[in-house]
Amino acid sequence: DAKTTQPTSMDCAEGRAANLPCNHSTISGNEYVYWYRQIHSQGPQYIIHGLKNNETNEMASLIITEDRKSSTLILPHATLRDTAVYYCIVRPPDGFNKFYFGSGTKLNVKP
Amino acid sequence: EPEVTQTPSHQVTQMGQEVILRCVPISNHLYFYWYRQILGQKVEFLVSFYNNEISEKSEIFDDQFSVERPDGSNFTLKIRSTKLEDSAMYFCASGDRSTNQPQHFGDGTRLSIL
Numbered sequence: 001d002a003k004t005t006q007p008t009s010m011d012c013a014e015g016r017a018a019n020l021p022c023n024h025s026t027i028s029g030n031e032y033v034y035w036y037r038q039i040h041s042q043g044p045q046y047i048i049h050g051l052k053n054n055e056t057n058e059m060a061s062l063i064i065t066e067d068r069k070s071s072t073l074i075l076p077h078a079t080l081r082d083t084a085v086y087y088c089i090v091r092p093p094d095g096f097n098k099f100y101f102g103s104g105t106k107l108n109v110k111p
Numbered sequence: 112e113p114e115v116t117q118t119p120s121h122q123v124t125q126m127g128q129e130v131i132l133r134c135v136p137i138s139n140h141l142y143f144y145w146y147r148q149i150l151g152q153k154v155e156f157l158v159s160f161y162n163n164e165i166s167e168k169s170e171i172f173d174d175q176f177s178v179e180r181p182d183g184s185n186f187t188l189k190i191r192s193t194k195l196e197d198s199a200m201y202f203c204a205s206g207d208r209s210t211n212q213p214q215h216f217g218d219g220t221r222l223s224i225l
Binding site: 032034038041042045046051097099100 | 115144146148153154155156159167202211213216217218221
């Protein structure tokens with residue numbers, strides 16, 4: 001059941017920041033926002049997650065709007081290896097709950 | 112960094128045969144999952160497993176499928192009487208005791224039914 005909306009594809013120049021948007025206007029108060037990516041047919045790779053504060057790790061930054069209805073994943077210096085499908089997923093904090101993978105955003109990093 | 116490992120990476124089986132896909136989750140994780148991805152389609156949830164029992168399963172996960180944690184380290188998916196449409200990538204995932212923590216995925220087993 002899709003709870004997020006993402007653009008189908010985006011282009012980014014190598015070395016520039018890639019900003020991937022996600023709308024989740026029906027997000028509930030206890031649902032976290034997770035970002036994963038899938039490079040070719042490999043397993044989904046966890047990137048980052050957050051509840052309401054902005055988060056940063058060695059891979060990316062996650063900016064969540066104050067009303068929590070949208071978020072942006074930022075790859076600060078995109079490389080060709082960042083070409084992948086990026087998935088934004090919302091999920092309550094219950095370990096049982098599955099991740100629902102929509103169609104995601106295909107990010108094409110170009111030289 | 113610990114990772115989820117899956118074997119084999121590619122399995123080719125005749126239609127009607129049984130297959131067992133194997134996964135070694137991250138060692139301190141308590142929640143285990145199987146997903147599948149038919150070529151060109153979305154990643155679909157199959158089943159979640161916690162405390163030695165299924166906690167949730169999708170409509171796809173019918174009597175043809177079963178899961179087991181036969182020992183303290185392995186998590187298996189058995190598919191009986193395989194059909195052509197079972198051809199897909201099968202991904203195992205695991206998560207730890209902190210409920211908001213992410214699931215970590217293996218690189219999958221490509222199952223080809225002939």
